[in-house]
Amino acid sequence: MSAIHAKNFIWTHLHKPTADDVMEIAKNCGLHPLVAEELLQPTFRPKVEVYDNYLYLILHFPRFDARDSNHGAEIDFIIGKDFFVTTHYERMPALEQFISACENDKRKSKQYLASTGELLYYLLSDLFTDSFRELEKMDKTLSIMKTVIFKERNRDYVEDISLIRREILDFRRTIHPQQSVLHSLEQEGGVFWGKSMQPYLSRIIGDYLRIWHILENHKETAEALHETNQSLLSMRTAEITKNLTMMAFITFPLMLIASLFGMNTLATPLVGARFDFWMIIGIMLAGTAGMFVFFKWKKWI
Known part of the structure; x- marks a missing residue:
């Protein structure tokens, strides 16, 4: 006190x-x-x-x-x-x-x-x-x-x-x-x-x-x-989701073509032909480029 x-x-x-x-x-x-x-x-x-x-x-x-x-x-x-x-x-x-x-x-x-x-x-x-x-x-x-x-x-x-x-x-x-x-x-x-x-x-x-x-x-x-x-x-979350979605779609042709040519069949086109590996790689790259051009055309990227 x-x-x-x-x-x-x-x-x-x-x-x-x-x-x-x-x-x-x-x-x-x-x-x-x-x-x-x-x-x-x-x-x-x-x-x-x-x-x-x-x-x-x-x-x-x-x-x-x-x-x-x-x-x-x-x-x-x-x-x-x-x-x-x-x-x-x-x-x-x-x-x-x-x-x-x-x-x-x-x-x-x-x-x-x-x-x-x-x-x-x-x-x-x-x-x-x-x-x-x-x-x-x-x-x-x-x-x-x-x-x-x-x-x-x-x-x-x-x-x-x-x-x-x-x-x-x-x-x-x-x-x-x-x-x-x-x-x-x-x-x-x-x-x-x-x-x-x-x-x-x-x-x-x-x-x-x-x-x-x-x-x-x-x-x-x-x-x-x-x-x-x-x-x-x-x-930010929407942008990340958008980028991941575009990556998935752009790389989709790669996975699809790889899966098709990976099928265990007797008459798979191109398989066994000369330069078959490089032809398949070319097809995969062309598909990826096509998806990229499509996304650009739609102005999604």
């Missing part, structure tokens, strides 16, 4: 809070027992609840780990007029950097810690900025993929596209439920802090909507790339 003392309130931050930590916070802030119970373990859905002297807010933010999997990291906010409590259960570099800035940078500390409402705004803005950075990485990956898919048509990009589609799906799954929560926060926060806080809350929703629109654009791009890759693979 760590605490940052602002002029008008105290910000207490807990990482993986224990029962003793939660009990102390509940006693100092007058938390409802249900809120105290929820602080002990992660919650899988975002929400905002209004109590007599504080707001209880749960949000999830996309987090990418080393295995390229993405899941939401939860932050719980308990926001009163003279106290601000945050809890999280997994390592979040963006949150840790924000806390460090409040502790070590006097200019940012003065700006961020003016009130609990402004602290919430700057903290959420910083976390959304981290999400924007992840979206920029996705955008670069999609741009590279758009280029190479057409340059290297013989390569299968199904796995690469599937990975980026999974990242987008996980990102969407994490942030989509939060839209209604943030709208509720805008309404309840306006009542809790007053009209002066309204522009801050509106900007939070604006940042969220920007993230959502960019994510929707990435989703459409990834789906278009998937369809394009599938079309190129289908064209």
Whole structure:
């Protein structure tokens, strides 16, 4: 448990809070027992609840780990007029950097810690900025993929596209439920802090909507790339099938003539005559050339 003392309130931050930590916070802030119970373990859905002297807010933010999997990291906010409590259960570099800035940078500390409402705004803005950075990485990956898919048509990009589609799906799954929560926060926060806080809350929703629109654009791009890759693979498969079919038909006279002259009969034409071998080879080559000319005439090759 760590605490940052602002002029008008105290910000207490807990990482993986224990029962003793939660009990102390509940006693100092007058938390409802249900809120105290929820602080002990992660919650899988975002929400905002209004109590007599504080707001209880749960949000999830996309987090990418080393295995390229993405899941939401939860932050719980308990926001009163003279106290601000945050809890999280997994390592979040963006949150840790924000806390460090409040502790070590006097200019940012003065700006961020003016009130609990402004602290919430700057903290959420910083976390959304981290999400924007992840979206920029996705955008670069999609741009590279758009280029190479057409340059290297013989390569299968199904796995690469599937990975980026999974990242987008996980990102969407994490942030989509939060839209209604943030709208509720805008309404309840306006009542809790007053009209002066309204522009801050509106900007939070604006940042969220920007993230959502960019994510929707990435989703459409990834789906278009998937369809394009599938079309190129289908064209490649069709071209290979076409070439193999033409080879089979062109070489068909060779096999037919070889089979005919390989029959064990008493009166096979040409067999036994002078230069019979070269005559049969000539017939086979003529048949192959005839099939080739026929395919050319039909513009199949």
